[in-house]
Amino acid sequence: MARVRQALRFAADPTAAQRRTLARHAGAARTAYNWGLARVRAALDAQRAGDPTARVPSARTLHREWNTWKRRPDGIPWWTEVSKCPPQEAFRDLERGLQAFWQSRRGDRAGARVRFPHRKQKGRSRDSFRLTGAIHLHERAVSLPRIGTVRLFEDASRWAERVTAGSVHVTAATVSREAHRWFVSLAVEAERDIPITNGAADIMGVDLGVLALATLSDGTVIPGPKALHRGLRKLRRLSRGHSRKRRGSRHRAQAARRLARHHARVASLRRDHLHKLTTTLAKTHGTVVVEDLNVRGMLGNRRLARALSDAGFAEFRRLLAYKCPWHGSRLVVADRWFPSSKRCSRCGGVKTALPLGERTFRCDACGLVIDRDRNAAINLAWWASSHAVASSAGETQNGRGADRKTGAVPAGGDEAATGTAPEPTGLRIGGLEDAA
Numbered sequence: 329m330a331r332v333r334q335a336l337r338f339a340a341d342p343t344a345a346q347r348r349t350l351a352r353h354a355g356a357a358r359t360a361y362n363w364g365l366a367r368v369r370a371a372l373d374a375q376r377a378g379d380p381t382a383r384v385p386s387a388r389t390l391h392r393e394w395n396t397w398k399r400r401p402d403g404i405p406w407w408t409e410v411s412k413c414p415p416q417e418a419f420r421d422l423e424r425g426l427q428a429f430w431q432s433r434r435g436d437r438a439g440a441r442v443r444f445p446h447r448k449q450k451g452r453s454r455d456s457f458r459l460t461g462a463i464h465l466h467e468r469a470v471s472l473p474r475i476g477t478v479r480l481f482e483d484a485s486r487w488a489e490r491v492t493a494g495s496v497h498v499t500a501a502t503v504s505r506e507a508h509r510w511f512v513s514l515a516v517e518a519e520r521d522i523p524i525t526n527g528a529a530d531i532m533g534v535d536l537g538v539l540a541l542a543t544l545s546d547g548t549v550i551p552g553p554k555a556l557h558r559g560l561r562k563l564r565r566l567s568r569g570h571s572r573k574r575r576g577s578r579h580r581a582q583a584a585r586r587l588a589r590h591h592a593r594v595a596s597l598r599r600d601h602l603h604k605l606t607t608t609l610a611k612t613h614g615t616v617v618v619e620d621l622n623v624r625g626m627l628g629n630r631r632l633a634r635a636l637s638d639a640g641f642a643e644f645r646r647l648l649a650y651k652c653p654w655h656g657s658r659l660v661v662a663d664r665w666f667p668s669s670k671r672c673s674r675c676g677g678v679k680t681a682l683p684l685g686e687r688t689f690r691c692d693a694c695g696l697v698i699d700r701d702r703n704a705a706i707n708l709a710w711w712a713s714s715h716a717v718a719s720s721a722g723e724t725q726n727g728r729g730a731d732r733k734t735g736a737v738p739a740g741g742d743e744a745a746t747g748t749a750p751e752p753t754g755l756r757i758g759g760l761e762d763a764a
């Protein structure tokens with residue numbers, strides 16, 4: 329038995345009164361966050377001015393001081409109407425944000441640079457708050473402390489039964505708003521038998537792309553959702569319509585609501601599509617290999633940015649990371665420096681350059697001609713078979729440092745490596761020759 333953490337997300341159907349309560353709680357979280365941030369800033373300013381006693385307050389200190397302050401005449405008059413959780417959790421978020429910023433600045437944190445936490449503006453930042461305590465899931469509703477029982481649009485009975493049986497434990501609830509819709513996301517810990525593998529011994533390389541959502545090493549191409557493309561066209565139209573309306577007019581407000589609603593719909597389409605793909609991958613393959621993409625860096629390129637964020641690379645990774653252990657498979661992230669696109673999947677030769685627009689990989693050494701994305705997917709499968717040693721279920725961390733050298737794979741190096749590793753079905757030689 330092992331404990332697996334997961335998030336269960338449900339679309340909520342609150343009453344009008346509940347909507348007001350939810351909005352007030354989100355407001356409390358935002359107010360507290362900004363209040364805490366102002367204190368942190370003041371402490372940092374004092375430190376800079378040479379005050380040796382100035383300390384950046386911790387989440388715990390902020391919460392204590394907030395509880396005193398909120399009761400004062402200049403505090404917040406509505407404090408009795410909201411749970412004490414949202415501010416407390418907001419301070420924790422702030423603390424985590426600050427830590428991430430400092431780690432990033434010291435260079436102790438991988439990935440893109442983290443910015444200093446910024447103020448949450450009403451209407452600009454997402455309305456959301458977190459609750460802990462007595463949270464109960466019912467067949468078609470969820471009971472939240474201080475808020476009451478909120479109806480759900482979805483059937484939650486499958487999970488509710490497991491909560492009752494004690495195999496699933498709810499630890500927290502995050503309530504958030506997307507346009508006109510409220511969502512409740514429950515953080516749960518589930519007791520689960522994790523099989524050593526899901527029965528599949530193969531290694532599947534997955535190349536995420538801009539044209540197709542994903543190309544698998546067995547040649548399967550998963551297109552992006554069609555509905556999403558249609559949705560995006562409509563989104564552009566609505567967005568144009570909105571910007572043409574006079575500022576402050578009733579028509580503009582109406583157009584803004586329509587636009588926000590459609591945004592939420594497109595986002596949910598995308599999420600749905602990614603969920604289906606990641607579940608299938610985690611369920612049917614022993615090992616799933618993906619590239620370590622610097623998504624933040626790629627989003628800097630504006631022409632590509634929309635298509636990339638649509639494909640939801642980061643979300644894809646996140647979903648796989650929790651679904652793989654759930655289904656007893658393994659997620660391997662190939663080293664960032666592994667040239668999956670430039671390497672020939674047949675002879676191992678590495679090209680010095682491969683323009684982004686070139687959709688076909690042609691090897692000068694062995695003459696292999698293959699779809700660019702499929703070549704990359706096969707290389708990823710190969711990388712895992714030759715680098716990843718048997719490890720427990722879960723994400724195999726890509727080696728930072730030691731494995732970096734694998735960037736320079738000598739030509740022909742795969743011959744020896746695949747000879748010792750179990751033959752991954754992702755490397756279907758027959759399929760390769762068809763393509764050649």
Ligand SMILES: [Zn+2]
Binds near residue numbers: 675
């Ligand atoms: Zn070759």
